[in-house]
Amino acid sequence: MKQSYITIVDSEYPRQLSEIFCPPLVLFYQGDLSLLNTQSLAVVGARQMTSYGEATLKGILPVIIKRGITVISGLAAGVDGLSHEITLKNQGKTIGVIGSGIDQVYPRNHQYLQRAVAEQGLVISEYGLGEEPIAWHFPEQNIKIH
Incomplete structure (x- = not known):
């Protein structure tokens, strides 16, 4: 799948993201960029993952998805990954915000999930090709998801 990028000066750059403190100047992506809007x-x-977390996601997300709301999460293990899985299973729209380069997958066992999100939704990152998933990338990523 083709990787592309947008910069903070492009009209496609998400307005809300541009308003945070120190927004990323470049976003690399694979998938449907229109989901940002x-x-x-x-x-x-x-x-x-806890049984409570799993039950809560399975109860709430299908309702959210039916309303056409895009689910954004981090493609990580646990709650994040399950959020994407439930969204895809229910033919919803989803965006994965990752803490590495688009060509990297973390955790490794999410290769299929990251590919599915990129093909049916959108995967975005502020990190360039080859950037490994480094621990300090993830708190930054979670701040920017919100």
Whole structure:
């Protein structure tokens, strides 16, 4: 799948993101960039899934998806990954914000999920090709998802 990018001066750059402190100057992406202009809900949660978290997501997200709301999350293990899986299963729109280059997958077992999100939704990152998933990237990523 083709990787592209937009800059903070491009009209496609998300307005809300441009208004945060120190926004990324470049966003790399794969998928449907128009999803950045849809009504959305950010879902960020624990890496260790609990039965309560799973039940809550399975109960709430289908209702959100039916209303045409785009689900944004981090493609990480646990709550994030399940949010994308539920959204795709329900033919919803989803955006994965990752803390590495678009060509990297973290966790490694999410290769299929990241590819599915890129093909049916959008994967975005402020990190260039080859950038490994470094621990300090993830708090920044979660701030920008919100």
